[in-house]
Amino acid sequence: MMFLNDNLKIFSGSSNPELAGAVCKYLRLPLGGAKIEQFPDGEKALKLEDDVRGRDCFVLQSTCKPVDEHLMELLIYLDCLRRASAQRITAVIPYFGYARQDRKDEGRVPITAKLVANIITAAGADRVLTIDLHAAQLQGFFDIPVDHLTGELVLSDYFRGKKLSNLTVVSPDVGNIKMASRYAARMAGPGHFSGDLAIIHKKRVSGSEVEANEIIGEVDGRNVLMCDDIIATAGTVCSAVNLIKQRGAAKIYISATHGIFAGEALERLAKAPVDEIVVTDTVPLTKEAKKVKNIKVLSVAAMLGEAIKRTHRNESISSLFGEFNSRCFLSG
Numbered sequence: 001m002m003f004l005n006d007n008l009k010i011f012s013g014s015s016n017p018e019l020a021g022a023v024c025k026y027l028r029l030p031l032g033g034a035k036i037e038q039f040p041d042g043e044k045a046l047k048l049e050d051d052v053r054g055r056d057c058f059v060l061q062s063t064c065k066p067v068d069e070h071l072m073e074l075l076i077y078l079d080c081l082r083r084a085s086a087q088r089i090t091a092v093i094p095y096f097g098y099a100r101q102d103r104k105d106e107g108r109v110p111i112t113a114k115l116v117a118n119i120i121t122a123a124g125a126d127r128v129l130t131i132d133l134h135a136a137q138l139q140g141f142f143d144i145p146v147d148h149l150t151g152e153l154v155l156s157d158y159f160r161g162k163k164l165s166n167l168t169v170v171s172p173d174v175g176n177i178k179m180a181s182r183y184a185a186r187m188a189g190p191g192h193f194s195g196d197l198a199i200i201h202k203k204r205v206s207g208s209e210v211e212a213n214e215i216i217g218e219v220d221g222r223n224v225l226m227c228d229d230i231i232a233t234a235g236t237v238c239s240a241v242n243l244i245k246q247r248g249a250a251k252i253y254i255s256a257t258h259g260i261f262a263g264e265a266l267e268r269l270a271k272a273p274v275d276e277i278v279v280t281d282t283v284p285l286t287k288e289a290k291k292v293k294n295i296k297v298l299s300v301a302a303m304l305g306e307a308i309k310r311t312h313r314n315e316s317i318s319s320l321f322g323e324f325n326s327r328c329f330l331s332g
């Protein structure tokens with residue numbers, strides 16, 4: 001039985017209470033008491049119901065839709081914990097919104113990921129614990145320690161269990177090649193087929209429109225596992241899936257850490273030749289997505305719970321998962 005003293009407190013914002021509950025269950029701790037209310041003018045008000053003075057506090061909040069509301073709520077939590085004299089505050093952000101606006105790729109645009117990192121730090125976070133940032137180097141946007149976990153182990157273990165033969169792991173764009181090669185390595189092992197790799201050359205036409213132009217690698221007659229960090233409008237994965245189906249792929253599976261399913265995502269996925277879409281619970285599934293039979297959700301609660309326990313005890317997080325697993329849990 002795990003022993004954690006009452007010096008550790010976990011609070012939940014309103015973005016993902018199910019995941020916060022599952023993390024607390026894993027740690028055998030009660031969720032910290034807090035009341036979040038909204039004034040008639042729309043402003044949020046927070047009151048902690050537990051004493052946090054001198055405690056090691058974690059607040060779990062994914063900055064998913066409504067993104068700005070959840071972000072503001074996280075900032076209010078951080079400010080509140082700091083003013084209530086918490087000894088250390090960790091912002092646990094399973095899904096970090098705004099991560100894709102991480103550079104000036106044209107003139108007169110902000111770098112919103114950096115802005116968000118700045119305000120989280122200014123509000124009072126001493127550390128950040130997050131999962132699959134859009135790019136690992138976003139850790140450097142924070143001037144406080146960031147523990148960067150990945151959903152890959154949870155997801156690739158599931159696919160490994162399927163014992164897929166004749167497999168090609170496909171990266172739907174150039175940015176995901178490293179992730180795809182880690183998946184392919186993870187699929188290998190005694191009695192398991194080591195997946196081949198293929199890469200799609202994609203062109204983004206707009207925020208929601210994507211063209212998959214060409215494939216580097218072999219997919220004809222092969223089962224395909226396509227992996228991505230995020231499915232937002234599903235433009236990326238659907239254009240890639242349609243192309244690989246035209247080129248003769250057999251079964252097609254999609255694996256992604258963050259299942260946002262925004263805009264036309266579900267309509268697109270319904271028309272796409274996909275056998276199964278597997279995501280994690282870093283963001284809660286929308287009501288509509290819950291009705292889709294071939295979407296499966298795996299939980300990252302145990303992984304987050306372990307990382308919180310280790311952080312609280314000032315123990316290494318990477319060593320937790322052993323040599324091989326650390327390469328999968330902790331991307332870089």
Ligand code: R5P
Pocket residue numbers: 100172173175176207208210228229230231232233234235236237
């Ligand atoms: C792109 O660089 C990312 O890895 C994802 O492929 C992309 O952001 C997913 O967005 P959407 O589902 O809207 O195409």
